Amino acid sequence: MRRLLMRAVNRVLLTETFSPVMGVETEIHTNSSQKLVVGLGNPGMEETRHSVGMMVLGELAARLGVADRWRGDKHMSGEVIVSAVQHTRVVLLRPRLLMNVNGVSVAKAAAKYGIKPEDILLVHDELDKPLGKIGIKHGGSARGHNGVRSCVDCLHTDVMLRLRVGIGRPTGKTSVERHVLGRFSSEEKKVLDGVLSQSVDLLLSQLSQQDPRSSSSSSPAGGRQAAGKRKDREDSALTSGIKHVIR
Numbered sequence: 001m002r003r004l005l006m007r008a009v010n011r012v013l014l015t016e017t018f019s020p021v022m023g024v025e026t027e028i029h030t031n032s033s034q035k036l037v038v039g040l041g042n043p044g045m046e047e048t049r050h051s052v053g054m055m056v057l058g059e060l061a062a063r064l065g066v067a068d069r070w071r072g073d074k075h076m077s078g079e080v081i082v083s084a085v086q087h088t089r090v091v092l093l094r095p096r097l098l099m100n101v102n103g104v105s106v107a108k109a110a111a112k113y114g115i116k117p118e119d120i121l122l123v124h125d126e127l128d129k130p131l132g133k134i135g136i137k138h139g140g141s142a143r144g145h146n147g148v149r150s151c152v153d154c155l156h157t158d159v160m161l162r163l164r165v166g167i168g169r170p171t172g173k174t175s176v177e178r179h180v181l182g183r184f185s186s187e188e189k190k191v192l193d194g195v196l197s198q199s200v201d202l203l204l205s206q207l208s209q210q211d212p213r214s215s216s217s218s219s220p221a222g223g224r225q226a227a228g229k230r231k232d233r234e235d236s237a238l239t240s241g242i243k244h245v246i247r
Contacts, residue, residue, distance in 0.1 A: 034089040040124040040147035049167040050180040053123035076108035085207040103150030129166025
C-alpha cells in the first residue's frame with residue numbers, strides 16, 4: 001500500500017509544469033555527449049547515511065572546482081551545477097524533495113536538459129555493502145531503495161547507471177530506519193573520507209568514457225521498461241547486473 005501511495009505522489013508531483021532551460025545552457029540540448037549525475041538523499045539531512053549520495057556529489061563538485069556554483073531551480077525542485085568532464089557536458093543534481101520522491105526532480109531535470117535515462121547516473125547509499133566498499137551497477141531492480149524506485153517509476157525505465165556506496169546494515173537492536181537516518185559515527189568518518197574520494201574517482205572514470213558499459217565484456221543488466229513484468233525483473237536481480245567493487 002505504501003509503495004502504491006508513493007507512486008501516486010510521484011505522478012502528482014510530475015504533473016507540475018516547469019520552464020525550459022534558457023540562455024547559454026540551451027546548448028546542452030544539442031550536445032551529443034551529456035550526462036546527469038544525481039546525489040540521492042533527503043534535503044536538510046545531508047550528513048546522514050541515507051544522504052551519502054549527496055556527500056559524494058559535493059565532493060565531485062569540489063574536485064571539478066565548481067563547488068560554489070550550486071543554484072536552486074524551483075521548477076525541478078533541486079539544486080544544479082552545469083560543468084564538464086573532458087568532452088562531456090555534466091549536469092549535477094541534488095534533489096530538494098524527500099528521498100521517496102527524488103525521482104520527480106530527476107525526471108524533470110532530464111526533461112529540462114534533454115538527457116536520456118541511459119545517460120543518468122544515480123549515486124546512493126547501499127545497505128548490503130559495508131562502509132568502505134562501493135560498486136557500479138548497470139540498471140536492474142531498485143533492490144528496496146526507495147529513492148531509486150522513485151527514479152524508476154518517474155522515468156519509466158530501469159536503465160540508469162548506479163554508484164552504490166556502502167553504509168552497512170545496523171547492528172544490535174537498531175532499526176534500519178534509525179540507522180540510515182543517523183549520522184556517521186566518529187570511527188566511520190575516518191573511513192568516509194576515503195570512500196568519498198574513491199567514489200569521485202570512479203565517477204570521473206565513468207564520465208570520461210564514451211560508453212561506460214564498454215568497460216565490461218558482460219551484458220549489462222536492466223534496460224527493461226518499468227511498465228513490464230516488474231516481479232520477474234526483481235526476482236532475477238540477484239543474479240543480474242555488473243558490479244565493479246572497490247575494496
